[in-house]
Amino acid sequence: xxxxxxxxxxxxxxxxxxxxxxxxxxxxxxxxxxxxxxxxxxxxxxxxxxxxxxxxxxxxxxxxxxxxxxxxxxxxxxxxxxxxxxxxxxxxxxxxxxxxxxxxxxxxxxxxxxxxxxxxxxxxxxxxxxxxxxxxxxxxxxxxxxxxxxxxxxxxxxxxxxxxxxxxxxxxxxxxxxxxxxxxxxxxxxxxxxxxxxxxxxxxxxxxxxxxxxxxxxxxxxxxxxxxxxxxxxxxxxxxxxxxxxxxxxxxxxxxxxxxxxxxxxxxxxxxxxxxxxxxxxxxxxxxxxxxxxxxxxxxxxxxxxxxxxxxxxxxxxxxxxxxxxxxxxxxxxxxxxxxxxxxxxxxxxxxxxxxxxxxxxxxxxxxx
Numbered sequence: 106x107x108x109x110x111x112x113x114x115x116x117x118x119x120x121x122x123x124x125x126x127x128x129x130x131x132x133x134x135x136x137x138x139x140x141x142x143x144x145x146x147x148x149x150x151x152x153x154x155x156x157x158x159x160x161x162x163x164x165x166x167x168x169x170x171x172x173x174x175x176x177x178x179x180x181x182x183x184x185x186x187x188x189x190x191x192x193x194x195x196x197x198x199x200x201x202x203x204x205x206x207x208x209x210x211x212x213x214x215x216x217x218x219x220x221x222x223x224x225x226x227x228x229x230x231x232x233x234x235x236x237x238x239x240x241x242x243x244x245x246x247x248x249x250x251x252x253x254x255x256x257x258x259x260x261x262x263x264x265x266x267x268x269x270x271x272x273x274x275x276x277x278x279x280x281x282x283x284x285x286x287x288x289x290x291x292x293x294x295x296x297x298x299x300x301x302x303x304x305x306x307x308x309x310x311x312x313x314x315x316x317x318x319x320x321x322x323x324x325x326x327x328x329x330x331x332x333x334x335x336x337x338x339x340x341x342x343x344x345x346x347x348x349x350x351x352x353x354x355x356x357x358x359x360x361x362x363x364x365x366x367x368x369x370x371x372x373x374x375x376x377x378x379x380x381x382x383x384x385x386x387x388x389x390x391x392x393x394x395x396x397x398x399x400x401x402x403x404x405x406x407x408x409x410x411x412x413x414x415x416x417x418x419x420x421x422x423x424x425x426x427x428x429x430x431x432x433x434x435x436x437x438x439x440x441x442x443x444x445x446x447x448x449x450x451x452x453x454x455x456x457x458x459x460x461x462x463x464x465x466x467x468x469x470x471x472x473x474x
Contacts, residue, residue: 127286134288137163138198138226140217141174141189142236144208146181148188150301150344151232155294156192157302158259159230165261169195171226175216177206186312191304196311198224204321207328208236214243216317221248223315226289228267230259233293241293251284252291255395257298257418267292272395272418279414297343297399297422342391342398347373347405348423350393351381354409354430354449358386363453364408370460376400378410394419406456408449412437429453 139159142149156172163170172189176182178201186197200216217240221229229244231237233255245252253269257279260268267290270281284290342348349371351364361381368375376393377386393400395415401422408429410416413436420426421440428441429449438444445452 131288134225134227137228140231151296154299160193172197202317229289233295250287253282345374350376352378352410
């Protein structure tokens with residue numbers, strides 16, 4: 106395996122002591138790349154979140170930050186590259202061809218691996234979306250390099266290696282993973298894990314257009330038609346301003362209705378902890394945490410949720426966390442901004458009534474403004 110996990114070792118036997126010399130042909134690999142996920146003319150917001158994280162890494166390494174845009178010929182693809190400069194890119198690589206109109210693993214893997222082999226980045230970041238996860242795994246395998254998936258933190262250590270941190274062992278531990286002797290160092294990060302950087306209008310800098318050289322007849326997979334799934338992503342947890350969630354402390358699936366009622370009143374999204382999905386009380390698209398959705402709302406109300414580490418990493422970016430639990434020693438109180446030791450089954454109706462009285466004159470008003 107090319108990845109090495111940081112663990113406690115006696116002095117002189119740690120990662121730095123055991124690191125081999127980087128092979129000569131990898132020493133030319135420089136700069137930080139962010140894959141800009143573009144589908145049907147729309148850039149996924151995680152791409153801009155990664156631009157913010159990539160900018161910090163590039164500044165620490167004193168190298169350039171580059172955006173990689175792969176898509177069909179036309180203005181949408183070029184506009185995505187131009188927008189990347191507004192989020193901190195120093196240059197942009199574009200591969201545009203009409204065979205890239207729809208995402209297919211074969212064509213996108215060829216485009217991205219060709220770019221890497223030609224221009225040699227030392228770090229490559231992708232969003233841990235459905236598309237990004239599929240592409241990242243394929244590209245890492247093709248390039249025979251390491252990939253750290255679903256990272257919650259990115260940094261570089263003293264010798265310039267990418268330190269990619271992610272939960273492990275079911276979310277009970279955090280480990281930092283290094284790709285020591287291979288390039289590029291690859292990582293995926295889920296939406297809303299990194300803060301969205303401010304968009305600053307900037308002129309386009311250097312744009313490199315790379316030809317694909319792939320014909321439709323060369324691609325095995327064919328797209329016959331596009332049928333949008335009206336039921337897909339019905340929840341908007343990742344980008345909601347207010348989220349109300351419930352856990353096992355609610356006691357029964359009937360009591361989860363209290364969470365839905367408060368969320369509806371506040372114009373919020375509702376979610377849950379992992380055990381409720383496992384019990385079948387709530388659908389998986391509403392799960393919050395490392396194995397569910399990562400959220401960064403202005404207000405997060407957690408009712409009857411203990412706050413295990415896998416849940417914590419999914420919510421700790423919230424501006425205000427209000428936790429309700431009968432156990433004063435619940436882990437969630439360690440990171441909540443406001444802790445309420447109470448029975449959520451009794452508190453939620455009272456809270457709903459209080460908000461209803463406050464919001465009644467403007468019943469459609471949202472509290473997140």
